[in-house]
Amino acid sequence: MSLTHIDGLPAHVLFVHFVVVMVPLTALAAVVCAVQPRYARRMGLVLPAMGLVTLALVPVTTHAGEWLRSRVGNDPLVRRHAELGDGLLPWAVGLFLMTLAVWWLGRRTAEPAADGSSAGGARWASPAVLRTAAVALAVVVSAGAVVDVYRIGESGAKAAWHDNYDKSASGHRG
Numbered sequence: 001m002s003l004t005h006i007d008g009l010p011a012h013v014l015f016v017h018f019v020v021v022m023v024p025l026t027a028l029a030a031v032v033c034a035v036q037p038r039y040a041r042r043m044g045l046v047l048p049a050m051g052l053v054t055l056a057l058v059p060v061t062t063h064a065g066e067w068l069r070s071r072v073g074n075d076p077l078v079r080r081h082a083e084l085g086d087g088l089l090p091w092a093v094g095l096f097l098m099t100l101a102v103w104w105l106g107r108r109t110a111e112p113a114a115d116g117s118s119a120g121g122a123r124w125a126s127p128a129v130l131r132t133a134a135v136a137l138a139v140v141v142s143a144g145a146v147v148d149v150y151r152i153g154e155s156g157a158k159a160a161w162h163d164n165y166d167k168s169a170s171g172h173r174g
Contacts, residue, residue: 003060004067012064016156019061019088022054023149026095027142033102034138037131040106047106051099058092061085077159084152091145098134098141105134 005011033040033047040047062085069082109131 004064010064010068010071012061012068015057015061015064016153019054019057020149020153022050022057023088023092023095024146026050026054026099027146030095030098030102030138031135031142033106034098034131034135037102037106037109040102041109043103043106045103047103048096048100051096055092055096058089062089075159077155077162081152081155081159084148084155088145088148088152091141091148094141095145098138102134102138105131 003011006014029043029047029050033043065082065085069078072078
């Protein structure tokens, strides 16, 4: 096993599935935790850990993709997919930074006690402006990352399948 091939298969084909799952999952968690800081507190370090894993998966997947690209010839669809894939890293960095910021803000936002006072005592409660900015940024970064993953995946599917199946076949042959 290596970062370029696993059990005889190109590793990119396997790693891409992790990216396709982790980017939207991390994006959803970041937005939910930004909107409801109590969820950020409940998740604890899992939220920024998800962001870090997602961030780490992107260059690993891209590296495996570059290895695969060098072995499939000069196809314009593969070239387009690779160009789009190179653009995911900034979104993954932004997503990681957002998970870190949302986690940090969630820790700093005290839950109100039953009597309405701050349960955290000395804990700092983030101002509404900061929380609103965090929600807006989380939505923008998350949406950008998810849309980019969709565009990359769609271009990869076109590159892989554009001439590899019979579009006119209508029944099962047995």
